[in-house]
Amino acid sequence: MSRRALTLLLAGFLVLALGVVGAFRPVPYVVLSPGPTENTIGEVDKKPVISIKGRETFPTDGALSLVTVAYQGGPAARIDLLTALRGWLDPSVAVVPEETIFAPDRDPKEVEEENTVEMTNSQDSATAAALTELKISYDMVVTVVSTEKGKPAEGKLQKGDVIAAVDGKPAKDVNAVSDAVKAHKPGQSVRFNVTRGKEKFDVTLDTVAGPKGQPLVGVLMQAQYKFPFDVDINVGDVGGPSAGLMFSLGILDKLTPGALTGGKQIAGTGTIQPTGEVGPIGGIAQKMVGAVKSGATIFLTPADNCAEAMKAVPDGLRLVRADTLHDAVQSIDALRTGKGNVPACEAG
Numbered sequence: 001m002s003r004r005a006l007t008l009l010l011a012g013f014l015v016l017a018l019g020v021v022g023a024f025r026p027v028p029y030v031v032l033s034p035g036p037t038e039n040t041i042g043e044v045d046k047k048p049v050i051s052i053k054g055r056e057t058f059p060t061d062g063a064l065s066l067v068t069v070a071y072q073g074g075p076a077a078r079i080d081l082l083t084a085l086r087g088w089l090d091p092s093v094a095v096v097p098e099e100t101i102f103a104p105d106r107d108p109k110e111v112e113e114e115n116t117v118e119m120t121n122s123q124d125s126a127t128a129a130a131l132t133e134l135k136i137s138y139d140m141v142v143t144v145v146s147t148e149k150g151k152p153a154e155g156k157l158q159k160g161d162v163i164a165a166v167d168g169k170p171a172k173d174v175n176a177v178s179d180a181v182k183a184h185k186p187g188q189s190v191r192f193n194v195t196r197g198k199e200k201f202d203v204t205l206d207t208v209a210g211p212k213g214q215p216l217v218g219v220l221m222q223a224q225y226k227f228p229f230d231v232d233i234n235v236g237d238v239g240g241p242s243a244g245l246m247f248s249l250g251i252l253d254k255l256t257p258g259a260l261t262g263g264k265q266i267a268g269t270g271t272i273q274p275t276g277e278v279g280p281i282g283g284i285a286q287k288m289v290g291a292v293k294s295g296a297t298i299f300l301t302p303a304d305n306c307a308e309a310m311k312a313v314p315d316g317l318r319l320v321r322a323d324t325l326h327d328a329v330q331s332i333d334a335l336r337t338g339k340g341n342v343p344a345c346e347a348g
Contacts (some may be wrong), residue, residue: 026079028097029087030071030101030102033070033071035067036290037293039065040064042063051232052230053230060253062266063267063295064250066235066269067290067291067294068290069290073101117220120222125173125223125271126233126245128140128227130325133329134252142162142223144161144220145220153205158196164195164200167190168191174222175273184207186209188206231251241271242270244270244278246267249300260329260332260333265294267291268299268301268322269305270305280302284305301322321345
């Protein structure tokens with residue numbers, strides 16, 4: 001073999017070796033894919049997803065399924081380049097920069113705690129929304145779960161504090177408190193009216209800029225409700241607030257005579273406010289794929305996600321716009337009876 005041929009052969013092996021090594025190097029990306037679905041009026045591990053005690057319940061039928069997004073990657077377990085490349089070639093998944101899921105200045109444990117609290121808040125808000133729709137009264141206060149190290153709330157607010165008002169406006173729910181803080185510019189002060197045990201006092205905090213420039217004080221909050229009966233939601237290892245709408249529908253279905261779905265396979269997503277407003281979520285494309293895999297033919301879609309959903313809707317899935325819980329109930333009634341208006345998503 002000539003020296004030139006040997007050189008080319010060695011160079012080829014070197015390029016191949018570098019390519020193989022490079023393919024398995026960790027990269028700062030996260031792969032989002034369709035996650036599991038759960039029927040909120042069904043069971044998980046032979047236990048009802050929604051259990052209600054202290055109030056009459058009624059038989060259900062069909063499915064009101066929540067949908068999820070699974071992810072691979074993150075600061076603690078980065079994916080390799082080959083996994084990212086496979087994701088880019090798969091239309092059912094998304095590959096996004098790591099910082100879009102994990103803020104660079106956030107501790108992963110803090111993010112995990114926040115997701116757990118968001119899921120608990122979502123379940124409580126879902127119960128509140130269902131009871132509001134049924135005109136059943138309940139009580140609620142906003143409490144402090146924890147404060148973020150190095151942020152203005154640290155040392156000023158404590159776990160268990162009840163936030164009664166912000167800048168003189170009643171704290172109707174967690175989002176009302178959050179919105180009151182966001183109404184300021186970073187550096188401006190926010191006044192919290194706090195109850196700690198039997199003591200009532202005001203705390204003034206200067207806001208700081210968050211990862212995206214939004215004002216914050218570094219407090220993690222949770223709504224504590226006193227409902228007239230017990231509602232227990234069992235979904236296993238699922239976090240975040242995006243199942244709120246489907247939880248509300250499942251609770252409402254169990255508390256009212258007759259099967260809400262009429263036996264139809266319905267899936268959907270959306271955050272929920274105690275007053276019934278449905279909010280946008282992330283990962284809509286992956287969630288629709290998961291819905292189809294679960295057998296759903298109807299997908300309840302937050303109004304703010306409609307335009308994005310229309311660009312990626314799978315064949316055989318009908319998108320129904322859901323602005324509020326009341327709207328969603330009316331749409332399902334219309335689908336079951338064949339009477340009434342069913343608002344559809346429209347392309348933006």
